[in-house]
Amino acid sequence: MVKAADRAKNPARSSVWLEKRATRGGGGPAGLDRDRIVAAAVRMLDEEGLAKLSMRKLATELGVTAMSLYWYVDTKDDILEYAMDSVYGEIDLAAVDAAEDWQTRIRLLALDYRRMLVRHGWMSPSAGQYLNIGPNSIAVGHKIHDTIKETGLSLDRRPSAMSAVFQFVYGYGTIESQFGRRAAEAGMSQDEFYVDSVNAFRNDPELTDRIEGLREILDERTSHDDLSALWDRDFGYALDVLIAGIEVMVAREAAEEAREAAEEAREAAEEAAEK
The missing domain is CATH 1.10.10.60 (Homeodomain-like)
Structure with a gap:
């Protein structure tokens, strides 16, 4: 016990x-x-x-x-x-397996993980308190590791890539979930709560100077009628940025390996010529 x-x-x-x-x-x-x-x-x-x-x-x-x-x-x-x-068993690993490339697999894993965190607002504060070594949790971890391995990144770079993607998802899903909880507790829809909370400080005369540089982005964000669509838009683009970053790092590692191989070949050729 x-x-x-x-x-x-x-x-x-x-x-x-x-x-x-x-x-x-x-x-x-x-x-x-x-x-x-x-x-x-x-x-x-x-x-x-x-x-x-x-x-x-x-x-x-x-x-x-x-x-x-x-x-x-x-x-x-x-x-x-x-x-x-x-x-954790709600994450659809069969759909991940059916995907054609690692980019799609990352997107599916990230989206399902985010949805799970939003559905279950108690998950985020609980996750850091326990080892998370149950069978479903381990299966998800395996799938994440296998997917990152498919990118071609070297072994020592894979943990960083996993952290970049899935700690981002954890943070994003946590904020989204907690925002929904606060709106519900206030008896408001998320759309109403969001506009009301932004306007509360945007229209405060004492904060005018401090938020002057933010007005453009605040106006853009409050111009949307559907906050859930905004959550999806921002999440999708941020995930695209992270995947593109992995692709760049994979290409950089390949170029460095090719450069090192060419240098070794040149040195070997010079040694052979001297004999």
Whole structure:
């Protein structure tokens, strides 16, 4: 059993996926299993957020006693790890496999990852607290690594390329998700909330001088009626920039390798001529 105290003492090695859980004697509560518990937890997290999840509330949602949950999980942390891995399973790896080139595969992975973060606003703050080594998470990680490998980048450059793309996606999806949450809490659509919040400081006379250089971009962004289309536009173009950057770096590495090979050939030819 991985207890909360154990996680605090050694977070780098604490995970439900590393736990050697003792088998419970007898049978578990009728109609209850881990998949059902996790599905209910994901629904609650989506609707109420991390702070509202508890074993007691989850048991009430499932129509069982809190003690019934302990046949299948030991702590709330266990449930969160299972829930996180469950939503990683929403990324369509089969569609990635069917794509014709690495550029398309990166776009599909990035878009599905972003959508997952937006659908599940609790994922972003949770991701850094756990090892994320469940089967779905690892499968996604494998696919990202394999796709970056296909670019032709050297081994020592691949982690940087993965970070450039997928840390960007993580940040973008996090901001998009949290913005949606704030709009919902304000009882407004995202379009209304965005225009209202921008105008709140754009039209403040005390801020006139400080935002003067930003008026052009602020006017452009608030000229759109559909914020979701703006999210998509900016994300797509930023992703294009990153992919183009990878292509440039691949070409640069190839040119450097060709230059080094030519230099070695020239030196070999000079040595042969001297003999």
